């Protein structure tokens with residue numbers, strides 16, 4: 001395929017990226033816009049960071065819109081999808097379920113609230129967004145793609161993070177199951193599983209050279225990943241270049257899942 005076509009591989013696609021103000025969501029929004037997509041930059045917290053992503057996209061000649069919504073609430077999700085369809089003149093045909101949170105609590109100290117918050121954002125959110133996305137596309141009889149941002153912890157158990165691992169393990173089978181359901185409607189569903197990436201969720205690691213060296217020892221590639229390296233995988237999975245890929249997870253982790261602890 002010609003380079004020019006590849007460069008604009010998401011031309012005029014209508015994308016919604018959740019949790020798009022920072023980290024992987026931010027890098028993904030910028031990347032999708034660079035290859036031609038119109039992007040709804042969803043966020044939950046303060047406006048400033050999301051507005052900055054939108055400004056960057058617009059400055060580069062792209063189309064973007066910031067929409068505040070808590071994706072774990074059904075009403076917010078309905079408003080998010082309505083705002084997107086209004087702004088871009090039709091239902092979104094690309095959904096990146098990126099929003100996610102984590103907190104460290106060993107099981108013996110894990111409160112129901114902590115468990116619930118993580119499951120709400122990391123798993124209920126993708127469910128609500130995927131359902132809204134698929135309903136609109138099926139009604140319009142149009143094809144599309146969902147890319148879920150999972151984690152190496154859909155495979156690797158992680159002490160202190162049972163709630164997070166449960167959410168990502170759940171996401172793995174959610175991806176496979178809805179991929180089967182939505183294939184007849186020409187909607188592909190995939191996951192990207194990042195390893196340790198330099199984003200705000202990992203600020204503690206980034207700031208502590210000893211902890212960071214510990215983690216980097218577990219990564220065959222020897223370093224943390226950059227948000228742009230995840231964004232590149234998401235853009236590919238979202239594009240027609242990945243037209244025969246559905247129901248599966250692409251690990252983008254510098255080899256972290258290859259059990260480097262065993263020597």
Ligand code: BGC
Nearest residue numbers: 102151152153195196201202
């Ligand atoms: C987590 C990071 C962690 C990485 C590797 C990710 O899913 O969000 O905090 O560093 O997995 O363990």
